[in-house]
Amino acid sequence: xxxxxxxxxxxxxxIGADGAQLGVMSARDAQKLADDAGLDLVKIAxxxxxxxxxxxxxxxxxxxxxxxxxxxxxxxxxxxIKEVRLGLNTDVGDFNTKVAQAKRFIQHGDKVKVNIRFRGxxxxxxxxxxxxxxxxxxxxxxxxxxxxxxxxxxxNMLMFLVPRKDGK
Numbered sequence: 188x189x190x191x192x193x194x195x196x197x198x199x200x201x202i203g204a205d206g207a208q209l210g211v212m213s214a215r216d217a218q219k220l221a222d223d224a225g226l227d228l229v230k231i232a233x234x235x236x237x238x239x240x241x242x243x244x245x246x247x248x249x250x251x252x253x254x255x256x257x258x259x260x261x262x263x264x265x266x267x268i269k270e271v272r273l274g275l276n277t278d279v280g281d282f283n284t285k286v287a288q289a290k291r292f293i294q295h296g297d298k299v300k301v302n303i304r305f306r307g308x309x310x311x312x313x314x315x316x317x318x319x320x321x322x323x324x325x326x327x328x329x330x331x332x333x334x335x336x337x338x339x340x341x342x343n344m345l346m347f348l349v350p351r352k353d354g355k
Contacts, residue, residue: 189230190245191218198237199230204244211237267297268347273319275309286326289348293331299348306342316344324348 194214201209201217204226214228221228221242229248232239269292271285289299301323303316320337327348335347 189233190227191221194218194228194230194238194240196230196238199240200235200237202231202239202241204242209242217242264296268300269297270300270302273301273303273323275303275305275312275315275319277319282323282326286323289323289327290330293327293348293350296350298334299327299331301337301346301348303344304342305339305344310342313339313344320344320346 194217196214198211199214199217200211201220203209204224209220217240218228224242226242227245228240229243229245230238230240269289271289271292273282273285277285289301292299301320303319305313305316309315316339317337324333324337324346330351331348332351333346334349335345337344337346
């Protein structure tokens with residue numbers, strides 16, 4: 188963004204500090220108007236013909252922009268990916284504990300990565316892994332939806348769950 192003496196154009200369309208159109212004038216005249224008002228001349232639309240400049244307090248404008256950006260950063264929530272590991276032979280008690288853990292992560296607004304690692308001869312039974320993942324997804328259905336279905340990648344089977352959109 189060009190301000191004050193950085194503006195080198197011959198003719199400029201000028202907008203006053205109160206938002207009123209002041210018309211087309213030379214850069215020197217516009218700079219004189221801004222100096223008389225104790226403000227800055229700021230080019231806001233450089234591609235327009237002629238370029239549009241505004242008379243404003245540039246320091247105050249930058250402060251307001253920084254304040255807005257800081258507020259926006261403060262209000263945003265970073266989504267983390269939390270991992271829940273299941274075994275191929277995970278029993279009911281442990282399974283329910285893992286579901287409760289996933290529910291806690293989802294309610295916090297995070298994504299959940301469900302992982303089953305196949306060891307040794309378990310690689311011969313990927314259907315058991317799919318069955319276990321399906322059961323886990325059904326147990327989490329009231330608070331989460333499946334973003335990426337269960338898929339075998341090497342020795343791991345992965346599935347991703349995200350919070351439900353309908354607000355439940």
